[in-house]
Amino acid sequence: MSPNTRIILICSGKGGVGKTTLTANLGIALAKQGVRTAVLDADFGLRNLDLLLGLENRIIYTAQEVLEESCRLEQALVKHKQEGNLALLPAGNPRMLDWLKPEDMQRIVSMLAEQFDYVLIDCPAGVEDGFKNAASATNEAIVITTPEISAVRDADRVIGLLNTNGIKPIQLVLNRVRPKMIASQEMLSVDDVTDILALPLLGLVLEDEQVIVSTNRGEPLTLRGSRSPAARCYGNIARRLQGEEIPLIDPSKEGKGLRDKFRRLMATKIF
Amino acid sequence: MTLRDILNKLIGRQQTSATTAKERLQLVLAHDRSDLSPELLDQMRSEILKVVAKYVEIDMEEGAVSLETEDRMTALVANLPIKRTIKSSLKA
Numbered sequence: 001m002s003p004n005t006r007i008i009l010i011c012s013g014k015g016g017v018g019k020t021t022l023t024a025n026l027g028i029a030l031a032k033q034g035v036r037t038a039v040l041d042a043d044f045g046l047r048n049l050d051l052l053l054g055l056e057n058r059i060i061y062t063a064q065e066v067l068e069e070s071c072r073l074e075q076a077l078v079k080h081k082q083e084g085n086l087a088l089l090p091a092g093n094p095r096m097l098d099w100l101k102p103e104d105m106q107r108i109v110s111m112l113a114e115q116f117d118y119v120l121i122d123c124p125a126g127v128e129d130g131f132k133n134a135a136s137a138t139n140e141a142i143v144i145t146t147p148e149i150s151a152v153r154d155a156d157r158v159i160g161l162l163n164t165n166g167i168k169p170i171q172l173v174l175n176r177v178r179p180k181m182i183a184s185q186e187m188l189s190v191d192d193v194t195d196i197l198a199l200p201l202l203g204l205v206l207e208d209e210q211v212i213v214s215t216n217r218g219e220p221l222t223l224r225g226s227r228s229p230a231a232r233c234y235g236n237i238a239r240r241l242q243g244e245e246i247p248l249i250d251p252s253k254e255g256k257g258l259r260d261k262f263r264r265l266m267a268t269k270i271f
Numbered sequence: 272m273t274l275r276d277i278l279n280k281l282i283g284r285q286q287t288s289a290t291t292a293k294e295r296l297q298l299v300l301a302h303d304r305s306d307l308s309p310e311l312l313d314q315m316r317s318e319i320l321k322v323v324a325k326y327v328e329i330d331m332e333e334g335a336v337s338l339e340t341e342d343r344m345t346a347l348v349a350n351l352p353i354k355r356t357i358k359s360s361l362k363a
Protein backbone atom coordinates (compact mmCIF):
# COMPACT_ATOMS: atom_id res chain seq x y z
CA MET A 1 0.00 0.00 0.00
CA SER A 2 1.39 3.39 -0.90
CA PRO A 3 2.19 5.01 2.44
CA ASN A 4 1.24 8.46 1.16
CA THR A 5 -2.27 7.57 0.13
CA ARG A 6 -4.93 8.93 2.42
CA ILE A 7 -7.75 6.49 2.90
CA ILE A 8 -10.77 8.20 4.40
CA LEU A 9 -14.00 6.57 5.50
CA ILE A 10 -17.05 8.80 5.26
CA CYS A 11 -19.61 7.52 7.75
CA SER A 12 -22.48 8.66 9.96
CA GLY A 13 -24.41 5.93 11.70
CA LYS A 14 -27.80 7.40 10.84
CA GLY A 15 -28.93 7.18 7.24
CA GLY A 16 -29.65 10.09 4.95
CA VAL A 17 -27.49 12.69 6.65
CA GLY A 18 -25.31 13.43 3.62
CA LYS A 19 -22.47 10.87 3.32
CA THR A 20 -22.83 10.26 -0.39
CA THR A 21 -23.28 13.95 -1.21
CA LEU A 22 -20.13 14.77 0.77
CA THR A 23 -18.15 11.96 -0.89
CA ALA A 24 -19.15 13.14 -4.38
CA ASN A 25 -18.41 16.80 -3.71
CA LEU A 26 -15.11 16.14 -1.94
CA GLY A 27 -14.06 13.76 -4.70
CA ILE A 28 -14.62 16.40 -7.37
CA ALA A 29 -13.08 19.20 -5.29
CA LEU A 30 -9.93 17.18 -4.56
CA ALA A 31 -9.60 16.11 -8.19
CA LYS A 32 -9.84 19.76 -9.20
CA GLN A 33 -6.87 20.47 -6.97
CA GLY A 34 -4.91 18.01 -9.03
CA VAL A 35 -4.75 15.06 -6.66
CA ARG A 36 -5.62 11.62 -7.99
CA THR A 37 -8.78 10.63 -6.15
CA ALA A 38 -10.77 7.42 -6.10
CA VAL A 39 -14.25 7.22 -4.62
CA LEU A 40 -15.38 3.77 -3.55
CA ASP A 41 -19.07 3.04 -3.17
CA ALA A 42 -19.13 0.72 -0.16
CA ASP A 43 -22.91 0.97 0.17
CA PHE A 44 -23.50 -2.28 -1.67
CA GLY A 45 -27.11 -2.58 -0.57
CA LEU A 46 -28.29 0.82 -1.78
CA ARG A 47 -25.70 2.26 -4.11
CA ASN A 48 -26.08 5.90 -5.12
CA LEU A 49 -22.65 7.43 -5.57
CA ASP A 50 -22.77 6.70 -9.31
CA LEU A 51 -25.98 8.74 -9.64
CA LEU A 52 -24.68 11.73 -7.70
CA LEU A 53 -21.61 11.82 -9.93
CA GLY A 54 -23.64 11.36 -13.12
CA LEU A 55 -21.74 8.18 -13.95
CA GLU A 56 -24.57 5.66 -13.73
CA ASN A 57 -24.66 4.95 -17.46
CA ARG A 58 -20.97 4.26 -17.79
CA ILE A 59 -20.65 1.35 -15.37
CA ILE A 60 -19.51 -1.89 -16.94
CA TYR A 61 -17.80 -3.75 -14.12
CA THR A 62 -17.94 -3.23 -10.36
CA ALA A 63 -15.94 -3.98 -7.22
CA GLN A 64 -17.51 -7.43 -7.35
CA GLU A 65 -15.87 -8.46 -10.65
CA VAL A 66 -12.57 -7.05 -9.43
CA LEU A 67 -12.76 -9.21 -6.30
CA GLU A 68 -13.79 -12.27 -8.33
CA GLU A 69 -10.84 -11.53 -10.61
CA SER A 70 -13.05 -11.57 -13.65
CA CYS A 71 -11.79 -8.12 -14.62
CA ARG A 72 -8.87 -5.85 -13.84
CA LEU A 73 -9.25 -2.85 -11.54
CA GLU A 74 -8.66 -0.48 -14.48
CA GLN A 75 -11.62 -1.97 -16.33
CA ALA A 76 -13.99 -1.40 -13.43
CA LEU A 77 -12.89 2.15 -12.61
CA VAL A 78 -15.16 4.79 -14.14
CA LYS A 79 -13.21 7.92 -14.89
CA HIS A 80 -15.06 11.22 -14.57
CA LYS A 81 -15.33 12.98 -17.95
CA GLN A 82 -14.62 16.56 -16.89
CA GLU A 83 -12.39 15.75 -13.93
CA GLY A 84 -9.94 13.15 -15.18
CA ASN A 85 -8.31 12.92 -11.75
CA LEU A 86 -11.44 11.36 -10.29
CA ALA A 87 -12.49 7.73 -10.68
CA LEU A 88 -15.39 5.79 -9.21
CA LEU A 89 -15.24 2.16 -8.23
CA PRO A 90 -18.93 1.18 -8.32
CA ALA A 91 -20.61 -1.07 -5.79
CA GLY A 92 -21.49 -4.53 -6.99
CA ASN A 93 -24.67 -6.52 -6.67
CA PRO A 94 -26.43 -6.24 -3.29
CA ARG A 95 -25.90 -10.01 -2.92
CA MET A 96 -22.23 -9.18 -2.30
CA LEU A 97 -23.34 -8.40 1.24
CA ASP A 98 -23.77 -12.13 1.79
CA TRP A 99 -20.15 -13.01 1.26
CA LEU A 100 -18.10 -9.83 1.57
CA LYS A 101 -15.48 -9.98 4.33
CA PRO A 102 -13.24 -7.32 5.87
CA GLU A 103 -10.30 -8.85 3.96
CA ASP A 104 -12.11 -8.30 0.65
CA MET A 105 -12.58 -4.67 1.48
CA GLN A 106 -8.94 -4.33 2.49
CA ARG A 107 -7.85 -5.94 -0.79
CA ILE A 108 -9.91 -3.54 -2.90
CA VAL A 109 -8.71 -0.51 -0.97
CA SER A 110 -5.05 -1.44 -1.14
CA MET A 111 -5.36 -1.90 -4.90
CA LEU A 112 -6.81 1.60 -5.14
CA ALA A 113 -4.13 2.98 -2.85
CA GLU A 114 -1.46 1.96 -5.35
CA GLN A 115 -2.83 4.31 -7.97
CA PHE A 116 -4.43 7.18 -6.09
CA ASP A 117 -3.50 9.91 -3.60
CA TYR A 118 -6.91 9.82 -1.92
CA VAL A 119 -9.36 6.97 -1.51
CA LEU A 120 -12.73 8.14 -0.20
CA ILE A 121 -15.03 5.36 1.00
CA ASP A 122 -18.77 6.08 0.96
CA CYS A 123 -19.98 4.01 3.89
CA PRO A 124 -23.45 2.50 4.32
CA ALA A 125 -25.64 3.70 7.18
CA GLY A 126 -25.82 1.63 10.34
CA VAL A 127 -23.18 -0.02 12.49
CA GLU A 128 -23.54 -3.56 11.16
CA ASP A 129 -21.36 -5.61 8.79
CA GLY A 130 -21.42 -3.09 5.94
CA PHE A 131 -19.97 -0.46 8.22
CA LYS A 132 -17.55 -2.85 9.89
CA ASN A 133 -16.18 -4.12 6.56
CA ALA A 134 -15.64 -0.58 5.34
CA ALA A 135 -14.10 0.53 8.62
CA SER A 136 -11.63 -2.36 8.53
CA ALA A 137 -10.03 -0.93 5.40
CA THR A 138 -9.46 2.64 6.49
CA ASN A 139 -7.01 4.57 8.61
CA GLU A 140 -8.84 7.84 8.98
CA ALA A 141 -12.49 8.83 9.06
CA ILE A 142 -14.86 11.71 8.59
CA VAL A 143 -18.03 11.42 10.66
CA ILE A 144 -20.87 13.45 9.22
CA THR A 145 -23.97 14.38 11.18
CA THR A 146 -26.78 16.92 11.22
CA PRO A 147 -27.71 19.06 14.24
CA GLU A 148 -30.53 16.71 15.26
CA ILE A 149 -30.49 14.60 18.38
CA SER A 150 -30.99 11.25 16.66
CA ALA A 151 -28.19 11.90 14.15
CA VAL A 152 -25.83 13.12 16.88
CA ARG A 153 -26.57 10.11 19.04
CA ASP A 154 -25.88 7.70 16.17
CA ALA A 155 -22.70 9.60 15.30
CA ASP A 156 -21.57 9.05 18.87
CA ARG A 157 -22.03 5.30 18.49
CA VAL A 158 -19.96 5.30 15.32
CA ILE A 159 -17.22 7.40 16.91
CA GLY A 160 -17.04 4.91 19.78
CA LEU A 161 -16.60 2.03 17.31
CA LEU A 162 -13.98 3.90 15.28
CA ASN A 163 -12.06 4.70 18.46
CA THR A 164 -12.11 1.05 19.48
CA ASN A 165 -10.66 0.13 16.09
CA GLY A 166 -7.83 2.62 16.45
CA ILE A 167 -8.91 4.74 13.48
CA LYS A 168 -7.23 8.14 13.61
CA PRO A 169 -7.77 10.97 12.99
CA ILE A 170 -11.55 11.18 13.17
CA GLN A 171 -12.93 14.54 12.08
CA LEU A 172 -16.43 15.92 12.14
CA VAL A 173 -18.56 17.47 9.41
CA LEU A 174 -21.80 19.12 10.49
CA ASN A 175 -24.30 19.11 7.62
CA ARG A 176 -27.55 20.95 6.90
CA VAL A 177 -26.78 23.82 9.25
CA ARG A 178 -29.53 26.48 9.32
CA PRO A 179 -28.14 29.75 10.72
CA LYS A 180 -31.59 31.26 11.41
CA MET A 181 -32.71 28.28 13.46
CA ILE A 182 -29.45 28.27 15.41
CA ALA A 183 -29.81 31.98 16.11
CA SER A 184 -33.32 31.49 17.47
CA GLN A 185 -32.02 28.48 19.41
CA GLU A 186 -34.33 25.99 17.81
CA MET A 187 -31.35 24.02 16.45
CA LEU A 188 -28.23 22.68 18.17
CA SER A 189 -25.36 25.04 17.44
CA VAL A 190 -22.01 24.10 15.95
CA ASP A 191 -20.42 24.44 19.41
CA ASP A 192 -23.13 22.31 21.02
CA VAL A 193 -22.40 19.43 18.64
CA THR A 194 -18.59 19.65 18.81
CA ASP A 195 -18.82 19.86 22.63
CA ILE A 196 -20.95 16.77 22.82
CA LEU A 197 -19.04 14.64 20.31
CA ALA A 198 -15.59 15.98 21.30
CA LEU A 199 -14.17 15.78 17.78
CA PRO A 200 -12.24 18.36 15.79
CA LEU A 201 -14.53 20.06 13.30
CA LEU A 202 -13.39 19.63 9.70
CA GLY A 203 -16.19 21.85 8.50
CA LEU A 204 -19.85 22.61 8.35
CA VAL A 205 -22.17 22.52 5.38
CA LEU A 206 -25.07 24.93 5.19
CA GLU A 207 -28.56 23.75 4.28
CA ASP A 208 -28.85 24.55 0.58
CA GLU A 209 -31.52 23.83 -2.05
CA GLN A 210 -28.82 23.78 -4.70
CA VAL A 211 -27.73 20.40 -3.31
CA ILE A 212 -30.96 18.93 -4.65
CA VAL A 213 -30.64 20.71 -7.98
CA SER A 214 -27.12 19.39 -8.43
CA THR A 215 -28.22 15.89 -7.50
CA ASN A 216 -30.95 16.06 -10.14
CA ARG A 217 -28.33 16.86 -12.74
CA GLY A 218 -25.71 14.39 -11.58
CA GLU A 219 -23.23 17.24 -11.28
CA PRO A 220 -21.85 17.82 -7.77
CA LEU A 221 -21.88 21.47 -6.73
CA THR A 222 -18.08 21.61 -6.68
CA LEU A 223 -17.89 20.63 -10.38
CA ARG A 224 -18.58 24.00 -11.95
CA GLY A 225 -17.24 26.35 -9.31
CA SER A 226 -20.70 27.26 -7.98
CA ARG A 227 -20.69 29.94 -5.26
CA SER A 228 -23.81 28.62 -3.55
CA PRO A 229 -23.53 28.25 0.25
CA ALA A 230 -23.04 24.47 0.30
CA ALA A 231 -20.60 24.63 -2.62
CA ARG A 232 -18.35 27.03 -0.67
CA CYS A 233 -18.53 24.74 2.34
CA TYR A 234 -17.56 21.61 0.40
CA GLY A 235 -14.70 23.49 -1.25
CA ASN A 236 -13.42 24.64 2.13
CA ILE A 237 -13.54 21.11 3.52
CA ALA A 238 -11.48 19.79 0.60
CA ARG A 239 -8.86 22.49 1.10
CA ARG A 240 -8.68 21.85 4.85
CA LEU A 241 -8.13 18.15 4.13
CA GLN A 242 -5.17 19.24 2.02
CA GLY A 243 -3.76 21.08 5.01
CA GLU A 244 -4.78 24.64 4.15
CA GLU A 245 -6.00 26.77 7.01
CA ILE A 246 -9.38 28.13 6.06
CA PRO A 247 -11.51 29.90 8.66
CA LEU A 248 -14.89 28.34 9.38
CA ILE A 249 -17.96 29.94 7.90
CA ASP A 250 -19.66 31.60 10.86
CA PRO A 251 -23.34 30.68 10.66
CA SER A 252 -24.28 33.61 12.85
CA LYS A 253 -22.76 35.99 10.31
CA GLU A 254 -24.97 34.66 7.53
CA GLY A 255 -27.88 36.95 8.45
CA LYS A 256 -27.20 40.70 8.61
CA GLY A 257 -30.56 42.34 9.34
CA LEU A 258 -31.61 43.93 12.63
CA ARG A 259 -33.71 40.90 13.46
CA ASP A 260 -30.66 38.63 13.02
CA LYS A 261 -28.68 40.89 15.35
CA PHE A 262 -31.41 40.60 17.96
CA ARG A 263 -31.46 36.81 17.60
CA ARG A 264 -27.71 36.75 18.15
CA LEU A 265 -28.01 38.86 21.30
CA MET A 266 -30.64 36.51 22.67
CA ALA A 267 -28.36 33.53 22.05
CA THR A 268 -25.61 34.96 24.27
CA LYS A 269 -24.55 32.33 26.77
CA ILE A 270 -25.06 33.60 30.32
CA PHE A 271 -23.86 30.46 32.13
CA MET B 272 -28.30 28.90 29.67
CA THR B 273 -28.76 31.80 27.30
CA LEU B 274 -30.33 35.22 27.55
CA ARG B 275 -33.38 33.87 25.73
CA ASP B 276 -33.72 30.97 28.19
CA ILE B 277 -33.68 33.40 31.12
CA LEU B 278 -36.26 35.63 29.47
CA ASN B 279 -38.44 32.61 28.72
CA LYS B 280 -38.21 31.56 32.35
CA LEU B 281 -39.28 35.00 33.53
CA ILE B 282 -42.37 35.01 31.36
CA GLY B 283 -43.06 31.35 32.16
CA ARG B 284 -42.33 29.96 28.72
CA GLN B 285 -40.47 26.72 27.96
CA GLN B 286 -36.71 26.82 27.50
CA THR B 287 -35.53 26.83 23.89
CA SER B 288 -35.61 23.50 22.08
CA ALA B 289 -31.85 23.60 21.39
CA THR B 290 -31.12 23.76 25.12
CA THR B 291 -33.54 20.90 25.75
CA ALA B 292 -31.93 18.89 22.95
CA LYS B 293 -28.46 19.38 24.38
CA GLU B 294 -29.52 18.32 27.87
CA ARG B 295 -31.33 15.25 26.57
CA LEU B 296 -28.35 14.26 24.44
CA GLN B 297 -25.88 14.59 27.28
CA LEU B 298 -27.97 12.31 29.41
CA VAL B 299 -28.65 9.66 26.79
CA LEU B 300 -25.01 9.62 25.64
CA ALA B 301 -23.75 9.10 29.18
CA HIS B 302 -25.83 5.93 29.24
CA ASP B 303 -24.94 4.88 25.67
CA ARG B 304 -21.23 5.33 26.24
CA SER B 305 -21.13 3.37 29.45
CA ASP B 306 -23.54 0.80 28.10
CA LEU B 307 -25.55 1.12 31.31
CA SER B 308 -29.31 1.15 31.09
CA PRO B 309 -31.28 3.26 33.56
CA GLU B 310 -32.45 0.02 35.23
CA LEU B 311 -28.90 -1.24 35.72
CA LEU B 312 -27.86 2.12 37.06
CA ASP B 313 -30.75 2.02 39.50
CA GLN B 314 -29.74 -1.42 40.67
CA MET B 315 -26.13 -0.28 41.07
CA ARG B 316 -27.28 2.78 42.96
CA SER B 317 -29.19 0.77 45.54
CA GLU B 318 -26.28 -1.67 45.99
CA ILE B 319 -23.79 1.17 46.42
CA LEU B 320 -26.07 2.79 48.98
CA LYS B 321 -26.29 -0.50 50.88
CA VAL B 322 -22.51 -0.85 51.05
CA VAL B 323 -21.98 2.75 52.09
CA ALA B 324 -24.71 2.46 54.71
CA LYS B 325 -22.62 -0.17 56.48
CA TYR B 326 -20.07 2.51 57.36
CA VAL B 327 -21.91 5.78 57.55
CA GLU B 328 -25.46 6.78 58.05
CA ILE B 329 -26.61 8.39 54.83
CA ASP B 330 -29.72 10.11 53.75
CA MET B 331 -31.27 7.43 51.53
CA GLU B 332 -33.66 9.96 50.01
CA GLU B 333 -31.00 12.48 49.05
CA GLY B 334 -28.40 10.03 47.75
CA ALA B 335 -27.71 10.43 44.05
CA VAL B 336 -25.60 8.21 41.83
CA SER B 337 -25.46 9.38 38.25
CA LEU B 338 -23.42 9.28 35.09
CA GLU B 339 -21.72 12.38 33.80
CA THR B 340 -19.88 12.65 30.56
CA GLU B 341 -17.39 15.13 29.26
CA ASP B 342 -14.91 14.86 26.39
CA ARG B 343 -15.96 11.27 25.73
CA MET B 344 -15.01 10.31 29.30
CA THR B 345 -17.83 8.98 31.40
CA ALA B 346 -17.71 9.19 35.17
CA LEU B 347 -19.87 7.63 37.82
CA VAL B 348 -20.65 10.40 40.24
CA ALA B 349 -22.02 9.64 43.69
CA ASN B 350 -23.29 12.37 45.93
CA LEU B 351 -24.20 10.85 49.27
CA PRO B 352 -24.89 13.27 52.13
CA ILE B 353 -23.56 11.73 55.36
CA LYS B 354 -25.71 12.09 58.47
CA ARG B 355 -23.11 10.63 60.84
CA THR B 356 -20.38 8.03 60.96
CA ILE B 357 -21.09 4.64 62.45
CA LYS B 358 -17.79 4.25 64.36
CA SER B 359 -18.29 0.73 65.65
CA SER B 360 -18.71 -0.78 62.21
CA LEU B 361 -15.54 0.77 60.77
CA LYS B 362 -13.47 -2.27 61.64
CA ALA B 363 -16.02 -4.76 60.48
Ligand SMILES: Nc1ncnc2c1ncn2[C@@H]1O[C@H](COP(=O)(O)OP(=O)(O)OP(=O)(O)O)[C@@H](O)[C@H]1O
Nearest residue numbers: 015016017018019020021125176206207208211212
Ligand atom coordinates in the same frame (compact mmCIF):
# COMPACT_ATOMS: atom_id res chain seq x y z
N1 LIG C 1 -26.41 20.52 2.81
C1 LIG C 1 -27.56 20.00 2.33
N2 LIG C 1 -28.61 20.83 2.03
C2 LIG C 1 -29.75 20.31 1.54
N3 LIG C 1 -29.98 19.01 1.30
C3 LIG C 1 -29.00 18.14 1.60
C4 LIG C 1 -27.74 18.59 2.12
N4 LIG C 1 -26.96 17.49 2.30
C5 LIG C 1 -27.69 16.43 1.91
N5 LIG C 1 -28.91 16.79 1.47
C6 LIG C 1 -29.99 15.90 1.00
O1 LIG C 1 -30.19 14.88 1.94
C7 LIG C 1 -30.51 13.65 1.31
C8 LIG C 1 -29.58 12.55 1.77
O2 LIG C 1 -28.27 12.80 1.32
P1 LIG C 1 -27.25 11.62 1.00
O3 LIG C 1 -27.82 10.65 0.05
O4 LIG C 1 -25.94 12.24 0.66
O5 LIG C 1 -27.17 10.94 2.44
P2 LIG C 1 -26.50 9.55 2.86
O6 LIG C 1 -25.99 9.77 4.22
O7 LIG C 1 -25.53 9.11 1.82
O8 LIG C 1 -27.76 8.60 2.86
P3 LIG C 1 -27.74 6.99 3.01
O9 LIG C 1 -27.51 6.71 4.46
O10 LIG C 1 -29.09 6.57 2.55
O11 LIG C 1 -26.62 6.47 2.15
C9 LIG C 1 -30.44 13.92 -0.17
O12 LIG C 1 -31.73 14.10 -0.65
C10 LIG C 1 -29.61 15.18 -0.28
O13 LIG C 1 -29.96 15.93 -1.42
Ligand SMILES: [Mg+2]
Nearest residue numbers: 019020043048
Ligand atom coordinates in the same frame (compact mmCIF):
# COMPACT_ATOMS: atom_id res chain seq x y z
MG1 LIG D 1 -25.42 7.22 0.80
